[in-house]
Amino acid sequence: MRAKIDNTHDLRAELNRLRILRMEQEIELTKVTARIKARLHFPVMVYKKISDFFIELFGDDPEDLTKKNERKDWVTNILRLGLPLALNRFLFPRSGFLMKSVVAMVSQTAAKNVNKDSITGLIDKVADWIKVRKPKTQRDPIIADYGIPPDSETY
Structure with missing residues (x-):
């Protein structure tokens, strides 16, 4: 919904309303991201524990893993x-x-x-x-000559 702005007082009031709306939305987004982080904390912790267990089990050195990841x-x-x-x-x-x-x-x-x-x-x-490759040697084009043959001239 667009507010009708007639003078500077209305403009300032609309700007303040939009700033407050933006702050409310930012606060709501930070709350949502905090909830998502809280939900993902446990699975990430379990994944790290399992990967650490397998690294210890198979003897891969973390420095070797970083070298492999660089490639x-x-x-x-x-x-x-x-x-x-x-x-x-x-x-x-x-x-x-x-x-x-x-x-x-x-x-x-x-x-x-x-x-x-x-x-x-x-x-x-x-x-x-x-x-498509070009031929290695280019042939001379055949020129059709319909003139008088050189052997037919009389001397």
Whole structure:
């Protein structure tokens, strides 16, 4: 609803009303974000505990994990998440929990080896294969000559 503004007093009153409305909305948004953070606190804590347990169990050093993460790029991260989901959704839709777990582990391991450089190299190879190549030697065009042949002249 737009208020009718006739003079500066009405304009200042409308500005104050809008500032108060903005503050109320900001307070409401901060409350909502605090509730969301409170809901996510426990699952995040459980995830950290489980990941710490597996790191201790398999002996991966956190410094080695950061070195491994440095080699990963956005393509690798997308494939690590999307490949297991796509395989389980389209290739193994009615398989059991064990089969889906195995597919997820294998596909994540395979996705670690794929990065944007390998994808770019593959695309370049396909583009070179599809690209029409020019012939190495250009032939001279055949010129049709309908004039008098040189052997038919009389001397």
